[in-house]
Amino acid sequence: MVMVTLLLILFGGWLIVTCYFFYTDVFGITAAAAGTLFLVTRIFDAVNDPIMGIIVDKTKSKHGKTRPYLLYVAIPFGILSIITFITPDLSVTGKVVYAYITYGLLGIVYTMINIPYGALMPLMSRNSKEKGELNSYRAIGRSVGAIIVASLTLPLVNFLGGGNQQLGFPVVMGIYSVIGVVFFWLTFKNCHERVQTAKPDQKNPEIKKSLVQMFKNKYWLLVSANSFLWFVRMGIMNGVLIYYVNYVLKEPNMAPFYLTLLNIANLVGGFFALSILRKFSSRNSSMLMYGLAAVLLASLFLVEGQSMILFSIIFFAANVLIGYGDPATLTMLGDSIDYQEWKFGTRPEGLLVSSYSFSTKFGVAIGSSFLAYALSWAGYDPNAITEGAKTMIRTLMLSLPILITVLQVIILYCYKLDKHHADIVKDLNL
Template sequence: MVGTVALKKSVEQEVLAVSGNEPLKLKEKVAYGMGDFGNGFMFDLGQLYLLKFFTDVAGISAKYAAGIFLVSKLFAAFCDPIVGSSIDYRKNIGSRGKFRPYLIFGSLALAILTVFTFISPNLSGTGKLIYAYASYMIWGIGYSFLNIPYGSLGSVVTQNSEERAKLASFRQAGSLGALFLTSIIVMPLILFFTKHGAHDKLAYPLVMGMMSIVGILAFIFCYRNTKERVVAQHAPKEKLSAKVIVKTFISNKPLLVLVLMTIFTISAYNIKSAMLVYFAEYNLGNVSLMAYMNFIIIGSSFIGVLFLPKLVKLFGKKKTVMLGLGVSIIADSINFMMPPNVYIFTFLASIAFIGISIPNGITWALVSDIIDYGEWSSGERKEATTYSLFNFSRKLAQSLSGFLSGIGLALVGYVPNVAQTSTALLGIRGLLMLYPAVALAIAMIIIGFMYKLTDKKHAEIILELQAKVLQ
């Protein structure tokens, strides 16, 4: 018995040496989080402001704008597995690794495409609609070639469960940091330029260009200060095909559960972001309040990120996800029942954002665990394919939230730039608070009853994988 324990400890020590599972330096954790910070300075712009740009600046009706989000995001979702699989079949390039080079040229391309999505050419109504579809669909492909390698990077930086939880915390902090800043500075900047003679059609792409430059710089920092340590010992053997992609998806049960849960959590998260500007302008009567509310709401959510590693260590990933979802559900439900008041709304919305920031952060650690599970169960390591299939669910959720936002506004009778009816005001509140509460409740049921890849099971998987390497 003593000899068995000693042998197990010896194997664990060798595993640490082989897989690079030693504790990561703070600089690398910060650098990894900066990738999501840069991501947000291009991605968040579309989630926060593109619907309003389409309806209020480009003059596209809410229902047609909803169609743009639905079709474009679905198109990008189905492109993701193709992009991810093509990356998996790519070999490492020396010390630069397999994923890091994409951070440079991908961020440059996405920055340019981001600006183009916020341009409204002087065309007919049909022409504007075609341009909006084309620019946003191309943007989606550009985003895939940046986001999938970045997301896959987390699985090869370390295989240590605690370090992955910390990386997830830094990544969520980067994401929230970008959301925090873009939420409070973009509209004031647009208003500043319009007050000084620039038309909305010029102010929007100008400000989005400024934000995108910040995104590029953040990705450069991420590229320069991260290292790929886990090299695939079981690279894909089968020739790339649609059948191989589908097989990867349906054979990985934890991935299927995470995908299903994410559809509800991300749609809830994104619809909150998209509807807040409407709530501030029409329910509270002052669009400038959005910056102040976001300063408090998103700023408060850093509390959840700060305690994320400690909560994971105490409860495990699965129970921590459920805890965060429960907090957000309760806060949003109470908020919906309260009369519109900037102080009450901001307080409860802050609690809800603290709650939802926890599961959204942990998903990055979960998907890295699922990549290891896929290698253990199938004999092939497919980081980018697995991450792209996870990203597929995020795109579906984004299309759903964009579609629901636009269709929801149309159904409740929203009319741009005029005082709204009581039905429209109630509809805006429902989209902002009630839909997220229901969606997160469904997500909580899914993760609670269907997700079986515990932290203990993952640790056993890593030991088995690395023991094979040592043989």
């Protein structure tokens, strides 16, 4: 479990934190070209996830079905991470082509190691409490990674590059890559597939059959819907926060503070989950946390513009409770995989985890896109902020997240697997 945390510290954040700045300000392509690059590669990446999941399910080796990828893909991933952040002496068109090739390949290789990593957790244990602990460490590592990378990357780039960012970026990514490869290998060495997924002579089910069974798994559908909404809210709140601080709170200098506070809240939520999930079910505790978070978000309307300290405290507490939901949802995902095996006699971890990953990426994309469309519909103009634009920003920051959080409570109310999971595990162990 410690290895899981260490792994996410470096690779949980750096891949997305600095890419946009690097391509526009260091690499030398336009913002529009960079935006199109990310849009195209994200769409391809989302489609690529289920394909990799199917490949993982068909993998048979002496190391299992997921662990070989941590061992063998780590070095190619590290090398591509460095190559992607090299700035070649090419024309603008040549740079765009280089960016598409390297960033596209990096996304493919990242999927090749990230999907097996995600599928490893439900193979380590059937115990819900243990899965909750594992996922809490994962959430903690991701939050720590985002904080560390956001705060240290650019200073390290400037220091190690001697002020030359085109030199500093590949050097820093080289350091991250070496450390990351070591963590991947430590995870490979210390984390093992303990859940027997199939008999030695049992064949893997057909892809079509696995897909049909996946969509008949009502608990997987509920978990995916819950997570989709979690990431929609994240996409909206992360994007609109700077607008809210600038134009509603009218404290533009406080934007970095609130962005950091949001990341720290997610980190604390992971630590919170670490202790709570050992004693209480993921479903019931999540419903409680989301309900309290909705109340706290609603109370922000009352303190908005009145007391920055009180607003910050409530904002932080609400996001701690929301952050708790991430590891809890991953625990329910692991339990839904056990249900799939019990219900249909097959256990396609790769397909279920990768399709779940697709729903999270789709959620972020929907949330971010909705933010842009909503601001445009409200007539947002940075040079002339109207009351209508402020109302839309406030709605996106508070009202819509409250609605999404309430919907999550309703979805979780329909999730009844926590009552039956222990009996299901007993049947599977017979």
